[in-house]
Amino acid sequence: xxxxxxxxxxxxxxxxxxxxxxxxxxxxxxxxxxxxxxxxxxxxxxxxxxxxxxxxxxxxxxxxxxxxxxxxxxxxxxxxxxxxxxxxxxxxxxxxxxxxxxxxxxxxxxxxxxxxxxxxxxxxxxxxxxxxxxxxxxxxxxxxxxxxxxxxxxxxxxxxxxxxxxxxxxxxxxxxxxxxxxxxxxxxxxxxxxxxxxxxxxxxxxxxxxxxxxxxxxxxxxxxxxxxxxxxxx
Numbered sequence: 001x002x003x004x005x006x007x008x009x010x011x012x013x014x015x016x017x018x019x020x021x022x023x024x025x026x027x028x029x030x031x032x033x034x035x036x037x038x039x040x041x042x043x044x045x046x047x048x049x050x051x052x053x054x055x056x057x058x059x060x061x062x063x064x065x066x067x068x069x070x071x072x073x074x075x076x077x078x079x080x081x082x083x084x085x086x087x088x089x090x091x092x093x094x095x096x097x098x099x100x101x102x103x104x105x106x107x108x109x110x111x112x113x114x115x116x117x118x119x120x121x122x123x124x125x126x127x128x129x130x131x132x133x134x135x136x137x138x139x140x141x142x143x144x145x146x147x148x149x150x151x152x153x154x155x156x157x158x159x160x161x162x163x164x165x166x167x168x169x170x171x172x173x174x175x176x177x178x179x180x181x182x183x184x185x186x187x188x189x190x191x192x193x194x195x196x197x198x199x200x201x202x203x204x205x206x207x208x209x210x211x212x213x214x215x216x217x218x219x220x221x222x223x224x225x226x227x228x229x230x231x232x233x234x
Contacts, residue, residue, distance in 0.1 A: 003043050004134040005199060005208070005229040006036035007168060008096055010050065010089040010192060011140075011222070016099065022220070032215035032226040037100040039228050043134035045108050046097070047125060049195040050089030050138040052113025055120035057127045058086075060108035087113050089138035089192065097136070107134075114194040116183075121198050132234060137199050141165075141223020143190035149221025151190040160189055161216075161223035164196070168227035171211035176200040191223070203229075 013019035013026065014033060023030060040046050045060075086094075090111055097105050110128060114121045125135070141164055142157035143150040149157075163179035166172075177200035180186055180193035208229035215226035 001132065001231075001234060002135060002203060002206070003132045003231050003234040004040050005137065005203070005227075006033075006040055006135070007137045007139060007196070007199070007225060007227040007229075008033045008036060008093070009140050009222070009224040009226070010092045010138045011224065012088060012092065014092050015095040026219060029215050029217070029219075029224055029226065033096055034100045036212075036214055036226050036228045037096050037136060039230065040134035040136060041101070041106050042132075043107055044130040044132045045110060045128070046105065046134050046136055048090065048093040048097070048109055048111045048136045048138070049125060049198055050087050050093055050111070050113055051192050051194045052087040052090070052115060054113070054115035055117060055124045056113045056115070057124045058090075058111040058113075059128065060110050086111075089113075089195070093136055093138045112198075114198055116194055118197070118201065121194070122201055125198050125202055135199060135202065137195045138192075139195045139225075140192040141189075141218070141225060143222040144188075145218040145221045145223060149218075151221075154189055156185065157189055157218075157223065160185065160191065161218070161225070164193070164223070165213060165216045165225050168225060168229075169211060169213040171208040171229055173200045173203040173205075173207055177204070206231075209233075 141161035144154035167176035
């Protein structure tokens with residue numbers, strides 16, 4: 001069962017030594033991310049969920065530079081002598097965990113990269129489920145806020161991100177799933193919300209007992225939301 005969840009953006013400047021000026025300008029965002037991630041410490045396992053090209057699981061201990069065994073669903077990797085190329089969101093999530101727990105993450109961390117197929121993504125997220133799981137979800141809102149956004153300005157960005165933020169602030173899995181259900185709109189807005197769809201399905205019918213919206217903004221034309229969900233008594 002899930003005991004906690006943290007939602008953080010996949011902004012590359014959250015990785016140490018990458019775009020440090022942007023990181024300094026976004027100190028409030030960085031602080032919010034680290035606070036949300038630290039709240040996952042009491043679980044038996046952390047599942048890092050990020051958007052990828054296909055549904056895949058990297059069990060605890062497998063990182064880009066050292067793969068001891070093939071990830072679930074990719075048994076051909078070691079046979080071909082290949083190493084997996086992790087998604088940007090996965091790298092950002094790992095960096096946040098390392099920054100939040102400088103002495104080492106206190107529990108195993110499994111990585112799940114989503115591929116956009118609900119059944120496969122949900123099975124990947126539940127793979128190796130523990131008694132008390134926590135999830136770290138890396139996702140972005142619309143990247144079309146204003147003329148200097150990565151994507152072309154789109155006035156749908158505001159309402160789209162409003163719905164995401166409201167669902168996360170209210171701890172409402174149904175509203176969260178509804179807010180990011182339209183893949184065509186999400187794609188047009190360059191929003192990275194597949195991991196949020198997984199969170200919504202994992203918690204459907206089991207909403208958190210406490211929520212905290214730690215950050216909401218679009219400082220570089222991209223919608224960033226940081227949220228923390230908690231299930232008391234577990």
